[in-house]
Amino acid sequence: MTTAKSTTSPQTDAPGSSLILLDNVKKYYYMGNQEVRALDGVTVSFAQGDFWAIMGPSGSGKSTMLNILGCLDHPTSGRFVLDGYDASDLDDDERSELRLRRLGFIFQSFNLIPQLTVQENIELPLYYLGYEAERSARRAEELADMVGLADRLAHRPMELSGGQQQRVAVARSLANDPAVLLADEPTGNLDSSTGVAIMELLADLNRQGKTIVMVTHEQNIAAYAACRMHMLDGKIDRIEGVDEPEITSPPPLPNSAEGSR
Ligand SMILES: Nc1ncnc2c1ncn2[C@@H]1O[C@H](COP(=O)(O)OP(=O)(O)O)[C@@H](O)[C@H]1O
Ligand SMILES: [Mg+2]
Numbered sequence: 638m639t640t641a642k643s644t645t646s647p648q649t650d651a652p653g654s655s656l657i658l659l660d661n662v663k664k665y666y667y668m669g670n671q672e673v674r675a676l677d678g679v680t681v682s683f684a685q686g687d688f689w690a691i692m693g694p695s696g697s698g699k700s701t702m703l704n705i706l707g708c709l710d711h712p713t714s715g716r717f718v719l720d721g722y723d724a725s726d727l728d729d730d731e732r733s734e735l736r737l738r739r740l741g742f743i744f745q746s747f748n749l750i751p752q753l754t755v756q757e758n759i760e761l762p763l764y765y766l767g768y769e770a771e772r773s774a775r776r777a778e779e780l781a782d783m784v785g786l787a788d789r790l791a792h793r794p795m796e797l798s799g800g801q802q803q804r805v806a807v808a809r810s811l812a813n814d815p816a817v818l819l820a821d822e823p824t825g826n827l828d829s830s831t832g833v834a835i836m837e838l839l840a841d842l843n844r845q846g847k848t849i850v851m852v853t854h855e856q857n858i859a860a861y862a863a864c865r866m867h868m869l870d871g872k873i874d875r876i877e878g879v880d881e882p883e884i885t886s887p888p889p890l891p892n893s894a895e896g897s898r
Contacts, residue, residue, distance in 0.1 A: 656816060656848055657683040657706060662715035664701050664871075675701040676712070677871035683817075683864075688843040689850045690859035693868030699852045700821070702868070706850060707740055707819045708732040720816045737765055741810030741818045745825035747802045749794040755781060755805050756790040762812045780808035784838065800831035807838060811847075818842070820851040824858055836861045 664676040676698045683689055691699050704710040705717060708724060711732070717725045720739050727735065742748075749758045759777040760768075768776070781787050784804040794802050803823065810818055823839065824832030840861050843849050853859050865877040 654685045655682045656685045656687075656720055657850075658716070658718040659702075659705075660716040660718075662705065662712045662717060664698075664705065664710070665713045674871045676705070678715070679871075679873055681866065681873060681876070683848065683850060685848055686843070686846050687848055687850075687864055688840070688862040689864045689866060690862035691850065691852045691866050691868060692854060692859055693874065694854075697868040698871040699868055701871075703819055703821055703850070703852050706817070707742060708736045737762065738813060739816045741813065741815035743803070743806050743810050743818065743820040743823045745822040747794070747799075747806045747826070749802055749805055749809075751794050753793070754790065755786060755792050755794075755797070758794070758805055759808045759812055761809060766813060776812060777808070780811055781805075783811075784808045798831070799827050800834060803827060803831075803835050804838065807835070807842075811842070816848065818847055818849045820849065822853055823851060824853070824855070832858065 659679050659681050662676055662679045663674070666673040666675055679698075679702065691702060693699055701710070705712055706719070708719070708727070709732070711717075711727065712725060715725070716723065719735065722735065724732070724735060736742075750761070753761070756774065756777045759780055760773045763773040763776060778787065778790065781790055784807055786801060786804055786808070789797065789801065789805075794805065797805065803826075818839075820839065824835055827835060836858060839849055839851070849862070851858075851862060859865050863878045867874040867876070
């Protein structure tokens with residue numbers, strides 16, 4: 638495997654420092670002579686330790702945004718900086734490398750490999766990273782324990798409930814200690830109480846400092862995220878939960894009418 642040296646070490650780790658930057662990012666698709674503006678000039682930054690929910694109606698650009706953040710796709714134009722690396726113009730191999738080393742993914746449909754045990758599913762990213770077997774096994778055990786499945790290591794996905802399968806997927810997503818966890822409708826295939834348990838797990842990870850970006854269309858699921866972005870027609874419609882920019886000069890004095898009351 639080629640190792641792009643530029644993708645191996647984190648560039649930022651202080652809480653609150655900018656981890657992801659999208660600067661006027663556009664993604665256009667061309668269907669015949671029709672232009673589809675899936676993302677139409679998105680500018681936003683996600684800080685280290687943030688928990689974001691991306692919301693919006695079907696077709697508003699949520700998946701396109703997550704695919705770009707996840708280095709699965711590249712923007713038509715604009716700048717995308719991830720963990721200090723300009724990822725706007727990486728080729729396919731470089732994007733794969735960045736995904737393997739710096740990102741974790743959680744999907745609506747779990748995406749576990751049915752033939753592999755829980756332990757082997759969690760270890761899969763470590764296998765690709767070239768971890769030695771014993772170290773990889775130890776890491777998988779730790780992660781299984783953390784998601785409450787220490788006694789299921791030898792089971793296969795089919796023998797687990799949906800909620801347990803998603804726990805395995807969360808454990809797998811953490812194996813490479815990613816800079817960012819990306820989740821696409823992580824509770825979409827779960828009943829509501831199981832969904833809540835998975836969200837509690839993600840909220841816990843965020844409290845421990847993990848940066849999470851999640852797509853969801855459910856208000857009660859989005860409520861776990863402190864920052865919420867609403868997309869509309871490929872643009873950011875509004876953002877909730879992000880602090881006002883720091884005021885560097887003193888605020889203006891109240892006007893005289895108010896001051897004299
Ligand atoms: N591969 C593609 N080719 C052409 N159009 C696409 C493609 N992917 C997405 N689109 C279009 O881009 C827009 C945004 O899609 P998407 O990001 O999937 O929205 P959402 O996830 O919010 O439902 C939609 O109009 C969709 O039809
Ligand atoms: Mg989508």
